[in-house]
Amino acid sequence: MSYPTPTPDQVAFFQRHGWLVVQDAIPQADLDLIETHCQRLIDEKESLAYDWAWDARESKDERTFRIIQSRPHFVWPEIEDQPFRKWLAMFGSGLMNLQMEFWYDQFLGKPPGKSVPTYWHQDEGYWGRNLDDKGITCWIPLHDVDATNGCMHFIDGGHRQGVLTHHLVDGVQSDLLTCEVDEADMVVCPLSRGDVTFHHSKTPHMTTANTGDAYRKALANHMQAVGAGGEGDHYPWKVKVNQHTGDRSRPGEGA
Ligand SMILES: O=C(O)CCC(=O)C(=O)O
Helix, strand or coil: CCCCCCCHHHHHHHHHHCCEECCCCCHHHHHHHHHHHHHHHHHHHHHHEECCCECCCCCCHEEEEEECCHHHCCCCCHHHHHHHHHHHHHHHHHHHHCHHHEEEEEEEEEECCCCCCCEECCCHHHHHHHCCCCCEEEEEECCCCCECCCCEECCHHHCCCCCCCCCEEEECCCCEEEEECCCHHHHEECCEEEEEEECCCCCEEEECEEEECEEEEEEEEEEEEEECCCCCCCCCCCCCEEECCEEECCCCEEE
């Protein structure tokens, strides 16, 4: 199996809706490799990961890791040479009609029984005005997903409605943000292993809590337009939390 190129129909769908499901995009053997390395991020989460939904009642040493947030690169530097990495930028460029480059990734693991949703947000809400219409994300689940174990949900066409006001999530002391959306336009995207989603950096999206009996494991790959310069010119709600030192800062203050 080889990696697909975007068809004109897929490009038109993405531009209209702000999201796309690509079936059978990633070969199973490549997913096996990604999954093997990401397992270490789960096993050694205390030293290798943040808790993206760090409960405000927990000290740093007591974090329950309701959403494990880490980078495969920490345990697998060769990830940057993997075929799927090159494919992401090619496919994302086609969808955005812009030259896109890989920017950064996040492994997001939701433990069975004690996770929370990754609440509604737009990626630009985190990244700032610098990435205005210049980002795209490819979300790769490492197993079958549906609404019971944390699949992607999108607001259809939401990429055309500007950046919504975000705020920190009550009871959480990490940088997790959320915004209010009209769920009348919500699309739920169950996927089989090998399928992926792409979404525009302004598309509101969320994943549900994992109520299944195994870890929900996914790799989110963020791309930016070549020359965009990364995050910056932050919105006022943006907070940076360093979970190694406990430092909190507000880069968006005064924006
Ligand atoms: O996997 C998740 O829980 C959320 C991923 C996400 O929000 C993203 O890829 O932008």
